[in-house]
Amino acid sequence: MSVPKPTRISAALGSVVVVLGLSACGSGTSSTADTAGEQPGGVAEVAITLAGDSGADECRLSPDSVAAGPVTFTVTNQSATGITEVELLQDQRILGEKENLAPGLDPVSFTTTLGGGTYQVYCPGAGTELTDFTVTGAAADQGGSTQARLKQGANQYGAYVDTQTAAMVHGVKALQRAVDSGDLAAAQSAYAEARPYYERIESDVDGFVLPGFPATDNHGNLDYLIDMRASNLDPAVGWHGFHAVERDLFGRKQITPSTKKLAAELTSNVTKLDHLVATLTYKPEDLANGAAGLLEEVQTNKITGEEEDFSHIDLVDFAGNLEGAKEAFAYLEPGLRTIDPAMTSQIGHRFSQTEALLDTYRRSDGLGGFVTYTAALRHTDANQLSQSVQALQDSLSKLAEKVVTA
Amino acid sequence: MDDANESPAPVVADGSDAQPPTNSRRRRLSRRGFVAGAGAGALGGVVAGAGAAAAVESGDSGGGSSDTIDLSLSVPFYTGLHQAGIQTPPQRYCVFMTFDLVSRTSRDLQVLLARWSAAIAQLMAGRTLGAVQPPRAGSVASDTGEALDLGPSSLTVTLGLGPGLFRPDLGLSHARPRLLEDLPRLPSDNLDPATTGGDLSLQACADDPQVAYHAIRDLARMGRGVVNTRWTVMGFGRASAGQGQSTPRNLQGFKDGTRNLKDPDEIDQFVWVRDDVDWMAGGTYQVARKIRMNVETWDSDPVSDQERVIGRSKQEGAPLTGTAEHDTPDFSARQGGQPVIAPTSHVALAAHENNGGVRILRRGYNYTDGINPVGQLDAGLLFIAFMNAPEHFVRLQRRLGSADLLNEYISHIGSAVFAVPPAPRSGHYLAEGLFD
Numbered sequence: 001m002s003v004p005k006p007t008r009i010s011a012a013l014g015s016v017v018v019v020l021g022l023s024a025c026g027s028g029t030s031s032t033a034d035t036a037g038e039q040p041g042g043v044a045e046v047a048i049t050l051a052g053d054s055g056a057d058e059c060r061l062s063p064d065s066v067a068a069g070p071v072t073f074t075v076t077n078q079s080a081t082g083i084t085e086v087e088l089l090q091d092q093r094i095l096g097e098k099e100n101l102a103p104g105l106d107p108v109s110f111t112t113t114l115g116g117g118t119y120q121v122y123c124p125g126a127g128t129e130l131t132d133f134t135v136t137g138a139a140a141d142q143g144g145s146t147q148a149r150l151k152q153g154a155n156q157y158g159a160y161v162d163t164q165t166a167a168m169v170h171g172v173k174a175l176q177r178a179v180d181s182g183d184l185a186a187a188q189s190a191y192a193e194a195r196p197y198y199e200r201i202e203s204d205v206d207g208f209v210l211p212g213f214p215a216t217d218n219h220g221n222l223d224y225l226i227d228m229r230a231s232n233l234d235p236a237v238g239w240h241g242f243h244a245v246e247r248d249l250f251g252r253k254q255i256t257p258s259t260k261k262l263a264a265e266l267t268s269n270v271t272k273l274d275h276l277v278a279t280l281t282y283k284p285e286d287l288a289n290g291a292a293g294l295l296e297e298v299q300t301n302k303i304t305g306e307e308e309d310f311s312h313i314d315l316v317d318f319a320g321n322l323e324g325a326k327e328a329f330a331y332l333e334p335g336l337r338t339i340d341p342a343m344t345s346q347i348g349h350r351f352s353q354t355e356a357l358l359d360t361y362r363r364s365d366g367l368g369g370f371v372t373y374t375a376a377l378r379h380t381d382a383n384q385l386s387q388s389v390q391a392l393q394d395s396l397s398k399l400a401e402k403v404v405t406a
Numbered sequence: 407m408d409d410a411n412e413s414p415a416p417v418v419a420d421g422s423d424a425q426p427p428t429n430s431r432r433r434r435l436s437r438r439g440f441v442a443g444a445g446a447g448a449l450g451g452v453v454a455g456a457g458a459a460a461a462v463e464s465g466d467s468g469g470g471s472s473d474t475i476d477l478s479l480s481v482p483f484y485t486g487l488h489q490a491g492i493q494t495p496p497q498r499y500c501v502f503m504t505f506d507l508v509s510r511t512s513r514d515l516q517v518l519l520a521r522w523s524a525a526i527a528q529l530m531a532g533r534t535l536g537a538v539q540p541p542r543a544g545s546v547a548s549d550t551g552e553a554l555d556l557g558p559s560s561l562t563v564t565l566g567l568g569p570g571l572f573r574p575d576l577g578l579s580h581a582r583p584r585l586l587e588d589l590p591r592l593p594s595d596n597l598d599p600a601t602t603g604g605d606l607s608l609q610a611c612a613d614d615p616q617v618a619y620h621a622i623r624d625l626a627r628m629g630r631g632v633v634n635t636r637w638t639v640m641g642f643g644r645a646s647a648g649q650g651q652s653t654p655r656n657l658q659g660f661k662d663g664t665r666n667l668k669d670p671d672e673i674d675q676f677v678w679v680r681d682d683v684d685w686m687a688g689g690t691y692q693v694a695r696k697i698r699m700n701v702e703t704w705d706s707d708p709v710s711d712q713e714r715v716i717g718r719s720k721q722e723g724a725p726l727t728g729t730a731e732h733d734t735p736d737f738s739a740r741q742g743g744q745p746v747i748a749p750t751s752h753v754a755l756a757a758h759e760n761n762g763g764v765r766i767l768r769r770g771y772n773y774t775d776g777i778n779p780v781g782q783l784d785a786g787l788l789f790i791a792f793m794n795a796p797e798h799f800v801r802l803q804r805r806l807g808s809a810d811l812l813n814e815y816i817s818h819i820g821s822a823v824f825a826v827p828p829a830p831r832s833g834h835y836l837a838e839g840l841f842d
Contacts, residue, residue: 053832077524078833079832079833080524081524081525081527081528082524082528082533082535082536084521084524084536084548100517100521102517102520102521102523102524102835103520103523103524103832103833103834103835104520104523104830104833104834104835104838105516105517105520105835124536124537124540124548125536125537285544288544289544346631350631353631383634384634387508387630387634387635388508390630391630391631391632392631394627394630394631395631397546398545398546400544400545401540401542401543401544401545401546403544404542404543404544405542
């Protein structure tokens, strides 16, 4: 289970700085328009008031123009039942936002430093969703933007995928050696050790197609050749990869010449994958969709116990998917934090919760480091595992939109 | 399951929960500009949506007229008095779900209650929870969409707070409603932990089942990470009558709710809390019981015996001492030395005359869970009742569970109790007073 961990990106904050603040005031939403939002400390104050008393929900700004510099937006939902979030946009890019807005909650605020130009406050669900907001003065330095930070994270994620496939090559070579030696117990153990590398990056399978093969031909589909289960076989190609080896080691409990051939073939295909991923590039939204996709994998194949039909090491794969999702999120985190620190922290918190739950199944003497995921365990525990994962998946599924818009 | 509580002859329309007492004798529903789809005609009694966009007061529903359905009607949420879905005349369908709080901070609960409140207001008005088709690439929809264009369908969503919310670690124990605690173990209880308890309840009732289910689904989705789903029942065929409604039948084929509380003054007396914590003023308590019926056994019982078990005639629903449904049962009448209505019949044990005057407001629905492992129909009654002291249910069920002839044919397999806070005013949210 020990994996070379990639280095986390240190967030070098640029000119657009967003800090989280909870306004201390109660329902004080009185206008500061007379002073054009200027406050003695040099921070301009802008009130965003959401109200739904006159039929359609409204999103009102006061004032709608301030001088360049730090600006605190305080959002109060007085009575708008149809608005739950507010974003500050420029050129359709998100600079800051607040979610979980509802009538009756205390006002919330965010502060951002803005250069001169035209911005929009976006209130999805309001009668008028976009309201212009003007900042007078010099334009901001565009360096170090959120978008640049996200792109940097996506590039670094590519390096992470490379480390995983490199480690996977070692893992499947160890599996092949154990199989060749005829030692069933050693081969079972090596199987469990090799699995997590693939599970961490299996969201990227769209790119796992060998050059020259059409996407519809499984002969060139490395995901098929490496990770296909018995339930989804293509008769034209046959069964290859991890799960065919798993069937021999855990189902038939014997190593045959065919097992050795499968293990050698697996090494060959994983080596091809290792070379292939070096050529792949990722966009920030690939990371966001990939993180949510890995948790979908957990829900559909691991919690159901379908992935590891013979070895029942589904919790090992679960951990692999979860780690892969967390890595993808970690590379987006510096950029996401500038947009919405509260949302970013919440997702981080949900990762921690799911990890803590999964940690209760770790056993140092278990295959792959976890208890065996038996039908009995599934019956008693799948519900809470599934609900924890679903909460995380739901939060992650909203990221792609933010990342594309950032 | 049947027949607690005498009601006077049906008076005017109902009292919508939602209204201040002065208005409480009129059904206040507003009609949106909604045209029912072609499919609506397939439902008996459906009034195809009139296009009137203005809110109307349909102060109607005297007699049996409120048994018809108008899918364009909506019920107000922000009344500042009682939550809807209690005194509101029962809609045709209801989805009930309970949840466990999994977050350890009261702040998460607070935000969820505020967001649920705003969402419930949207849903009851027949609106979506944000975009069904979001404009931006890569977006997930904020509303799942299946209730789009179905109309408000008189949806009501009623929130309950379970005893578990007031445990010490959340810091809310000072605000615990005075009478809120887990129900004691009761005679004949056969409770399955999988259909028992919950820290929060949502009861979504509507005249279109998809509108009710959509509400529960999207509210559950909104709660993920803060609450886990615990148990749910999808109810159909209201098994209790509200004011102005004819008495419906439960799955045993008997009228259910003949003597239900209907008169607003009686509801004031027996349903809304008095002398409770401040934030519960205008609130009530909800008891939910999942009651499985042994359908096959019941169906093979002669009707004469079924009538003896219930204490009423099957077709008319008259007490065995009378001839018409609303005749008052005479529990002292004897024939050949034997009581005409058996003291262990369901009616006799549940009647307020025999329970120190205790009455509760029932709002049950029939349910089915399909077929059980031995091939029998798995069906029964989702019993929901509102009262100003859960002890009133306990008192009734102690007697019923001990002696009811009906116990041979039913089994209480699920149970939960909740405090039901009052409705918020505009700009506020359900149970806001908890966090003061």
